[in-house]
Amino acid sequence: MRERIFEASGLTKVYRTGDVEVFALRGVDLVLSAGEMMVLLGPSGSGKSTFLNIVGGLDRPTEGHVLFRGRDLVGLSERELTLYRRNHVGFVFQFYNLVPSLTALENVALVTEISAEPMPPAEALALVGLEARQDHFPAQLSGGEQQRVAIARAVAKRPEVLLCDEPTGALDSTFGVIVLEALMRVNQELGTTTAIITHNVAIKDIAHRVCYFADGRIVSDTVNETRVEPKDVTW
Amino acid sequence: MVSVLDRKLLRDLVRIWAQALAVALVLSAGVATWILSVGAYRSLDETRTAYYERNVFADVFAQATRAPRRIIDRIALVPGVAQAEGRIVQYALLDLPQLLEPASGLIVSLPDQGEGLLNRLRVRSGRLPLAGARYEVAISQSFADKHGFRPGATFEAILRGRKRALQVVGIALSPEFVYAVGPGDFVPDDRRFGILWMSQSAVEAAFDLEGAINNVTARLHRSASEAEVIRLIDDVLGPYGGRGAYGRRDQFSHAFLDAELGQLAAMQRILPPIFLVVTAFLINMILSRLITLEREQIGLLKALGYGAVAIGTHYMKLVAVIALIGCAIGFALGTWLGYLLTKMFGDFFHFPFLVFATRPDIYVTSAAVALGAALLGASHAVWGAVRLPPAVAMRPPAPPMYRKLFSGSLAQRFTPTQLTMMVGRHILRRPVRALSTSFGVSLSVAVLMTSLFGFGAVETMIDISFFQLERQDATVSFNEELPARAIYDVRALPGVLVAEPFRNVAVRLHAGHRRRTAQIVGKARHNNLSRIVDLNLDPVPLPETGMAVTEKLADLLQVRRGDLVWVELLEGTRGWAHVPVTEIFQSYMGLSVFMDIDELNALAGEGDVITGAHLSLDDAAAGSFFTVVKSTPALSSIGLLKLALTNFRATMAENIVFMTTVYSALGLIIAFGVIYNSARIQLSERGRELASLRVLGFTRGEVARVLNGELFVLSILGIPIGWALGYLLTWVLIQGFESELYRVPFVVLRSTYAYAALVVLAAFAISIAIVRRRINRLDLIEVLKTRE
Ligand SMILES: Nc1ncnc2c1ncn2[C@@H]1O[C@H](COP(=O)(O)OP(=O)(O)OP(=O)(O)O)[C@@H](O)[C@H]1O
Ligand SMILES: [Mg+2]
Helix, strand or coil: CCCEEEEEEEEEEEEEECCEEEEEEEEEEEEEECCCEEEEECCCCCCHHHHHHHHCCCCCCCEEEEEECCEECCCCCHHHHHHHHHHHEEEEECCCCCCCCCCHHHHHHHHHCCCCCCCCHHHHHHHCCCHHHCCCCHHHCCHHHHHHHHHHHHHCCCCCEEEEECCCCCCCHHHHHHHHHHHHHHHHHHCCEEEEECCCHHHHHHCCEEEEEECCEEEEEEECCCCCCHHHCCC | CCCHHHHHHHHHHHHCHHHHHHHHHHHHHHHHHHHHHHHHHHHHHHHHHHHHHHCCCCCEEEEEEEEECCHHHHHHCCCCEEEEEEECEEEEEEECCCCCCCEEEEEEEECCCCCCCCCCCEEEEECCCCCCCCCEEEEEHHHHHHHCCCCCCEEEEEECCEEEEEEEEEEEECHHHCCCCCCCCCCCCCCCEEEEEEEHHHHHHHCCCCCEEEEEEEEECCCCCHHHHHHHHHHHHHHHCCCCCEEHHHCHHHHHHHHHHHHHHHHHHHHHHHHHHHHHHHHHHHHHHHHHHCHHHHHHHHHCCCCHHHHHHHHHHHHHHHHHHHHHHHHHHHHHHHHHHHHHHHHHHCCCCCCCCCCHHHHHHHHHHHHHHHHHHHHHHHHHHHHCCHHHHHCCCCCCCCCCCCCHHHHHHCCCCHHHHHHHHHHHHCHHHHHHHHHHHHHHHHHHHHHHHHHHHHHHHHHHHHHHCECCCEEEEEEEEEECCHHHHHHHCCCEEEEEEEEEEEEEEEECCEEEEEEEEEECCCCCCECCECCCCCECCCCCCCEEEEHHHHHHHCCCCCCEEEEEECCCCCCEEEEEEEEEECCCECCCEEEEHHHHHHHHCCCCEEEEEEEEECHHHHHHHHHHHHCCCCEEEEECHHHHHHHHHHHHHHHHHHHHHHHHHHHHHHHHHHHHHHHHHHHHHHHHHHHHHHHCCCCHHHHHHHHHHHHHHHHHHHHHHHHHHHHHHHHHHHHCCCCCCECCCCCCCHHHHHHHHHHHHHHHHHHHHHHHHHHHCCCCCHHHHCCC
16 A cells, blocks of 8 residues: 555635635545655636635635645644745646746756755756757746746756646647646656546546545546556547 | 726725825925925914014114214104114123123113113013113013013122123013123033113113114114214214114124024025926826826727827826825925914014914925926826837837846856846836936935025034134123233232233225125234134235125125225224225125234224234133133123033024925935836736746745845935935025125035934835835735736
8 A cells, every 4th residue: 555645635625705605625535645646627607716725825714724744734834834835846737837937957956945945957857858948038938938937947857746726727639748748757757646637538537536526526436547648639 | 976087096095095196295295395394484484574564673773982862853753764762782791600601781761761662572571660770671582581580589780890790671582682602602502691670760871871872773764874874973973973873784683683584595596496306396296107107098098999099087086186185284294384484483482472474385386396297297108108009008018128247257257146136137228218216315315405405504614614614712802992911910810821802893894886884804913813814714814904795694795806996994993984895705604804904903093903803712721711701891792602612503503403304304215206106017017927936836035035135226226316416405505694794605525424324224115114014015926827
């Protein structure tokens, strides 16, 4: 049995706006093991992002617990959550969120400067195949390239987990595949536990495991017998 | 029904309330300065006018040696004279128990019957002395206050060498002695100098002047020519030792008050416009950035079919509301501060009452200017946004282009952290805009320097011209001219180390049709104590022949070096003589004339005489010196300039502290308005970027540093620019400060520079503390959902 990285139990998230209560999560239980690559699927508004944000220490649940390597994230102070993100989690988002005033290399260095055992920023860029573009500013890169920089930035600190919210959402299939290849490579070569939210059902085949969200709950959790190479995925 | 756009306006106002308030505050600082300085100046000016009118302050004054009482009837007949009054005015030494050094009193006689025509007293407590009461005096309020004298108190005075105990029966104010300055002093020292009013017959008896007067004051008809009246009065008084009549501008109290009000007038002419220009600029800068942030909304409104005019009006309304809020705050603040300032100066001058000049025109003008400045400032930005085609406006501005900061070997040697890099690149991306923040900061520095300078100026002037130039410990003046050898007697007094004689002669200088009453000061050739110096504090050599006059006086008479001036002696032989101007020098002193004492004596034709001496004293023996002076009949007065100055500074200190506080607060508000708004605008523009940093695991402190770092650099950059600007503005201000009494030196103290910088740093600290709360509240999840 592999080490459990995350163990979520009874996760509930309620948004209150005036008298209206929106249940984003209605009791989610999920275990994620070391080295696993998991894809989260589900209709819009089903609570995928909310779940990922809580697991990544960006948000707090209304009820329930998330253990990261046996340590409960609920109850950590703001500062402890910041350190948790800094030291253990890598994020990739749909809209890249690169710093426009820093070059590709510097965007990666931004993170390596504050982490304990980072890889050299150039090496991280090489991992996503962007070594040639390291001195370019985000405005000079295509969307796919920007997303790969974001992945390099996320993995450069050798995080235990990589959390991706619709990493290919803004990209067409050609660029999407390159991004997926980068994620796959990180998962295989560095053994980084990876969770990927996507609306693209085709992508599910590259993962070890697939979870379906609906209405704030996990409705199915299946393990893929065989994985497909990203280059064989199209949409 | 409130239109949807108006509802949007209200919501927008609520949303940006903090920024709107900061803008409004900047504006209110400008408006408040206007109302404060104009209001205070007008109030004091009108108070003075009313005081002069109610108490019938005279227009012309004349001193003589001794004239028969009935001479006043002749003066009253002089064409142009409305009323004339004769009296006796005489200095006396006072022996006050609490005071080691002798004090001086100016004894002024009051008519035995009735209230008197001119220079009427305002009795504050007690009553006026009874006719013929030889031991009763009314004393000036400031003198009474300093000594805690109340009606019933007694003290001793030396009248013509005879010591006499006087009883205080009343405390009074007079328009003639708003500023009461003792002989030989240059500034008021209420501890050592007071006005003593006594009954005419009592004074006649005390000074052996039965049936005589030695001082005349007159009020003129509105249409009268002052110069003509003065000439005629001089003709009448001449035979009785008349020393030349003079008008209000040469009456010390009036002149000093005038100079003081003149400074306020200069400040009210110069500071408010500076403040308003500064605020207009800041409003322009802030609003244009605010509206740039609204760009997408403007595009949307246009896409929905709103016309350019409707949208423009909408944003102009927003600006107008902010401006009006600023005006309202400014009105309240300015009125209140103006009231405080008026009251403070009123107390300082011992005005018996205050007239608060609150006419609506200053409110209307300042509001109009402020509103105009705000609308003008915003119109540029609004127009720019409205003009864009909606499709362009709705799209965010083109992605910013950044440049690498360093290249080549420099990049290898200097490797800043990525956060530092973000600061540097962001500044360099839009250098003009970054500089405008710096410029805004520099304006507040400049405003601070200018206003602080104004209030320290007089003190600086006094400090330079007296502490650094005049080195005597005491100046003694004689009752009358004494033979030159009297200096040996002075030197023989206990404690006297050095004594330098001088002689003062009252004259009228004529050059063409211009003329001017003045005192020629005759000095010994080798002077060490009381020197003549120019603006650089370099000694001016006493000319061998002729006169050395200050540039100010030379300008008034329009004479140049080498020109001959007709000197009309107003005492002694009362002769006329041609005297060349041999030296013209620039001086902090207003109108002064110096001559070699021997030359002057030759001119005056009364033999070798002196009228007083400057002394350097042995501190250890000062006590016995004072004791002897108190019982020396020949001495009419003693001036202790340094002491007077020390006391004057203490009096001024309160005013200066108040003004410094007020203007620092206004400067602080401006600096805060600039820095805080820059911070907020940056936060709105870069909120996404900063929140992303938080997601990546940067702490709140680290994220705040990115923002603060940039603001800090820009604020610091603004300080030296502000110093340079402040220096310029101060120079402008100083041009309005000159009076005939003195010239204010253009010296900006290091402490002023430091102080202005500190205020900016304080504004910076306050701004980042407030913005920090917003950084702490950055929504991390929101930024992940939306595209930039
Ligand atoms: N700040 C908020 N306030 C109120 N409701 C919210 C807020 N954030 C999310 N929700 C609601 O919570 C529910 C779950 O949102 P979440 O973003 O997790 O969905 P999702 O599965 O990621 O959807 P998508 O695939 O569209 O990204 C939605 O109904 C959403 O409207
Ligand atoms: Mg989502």
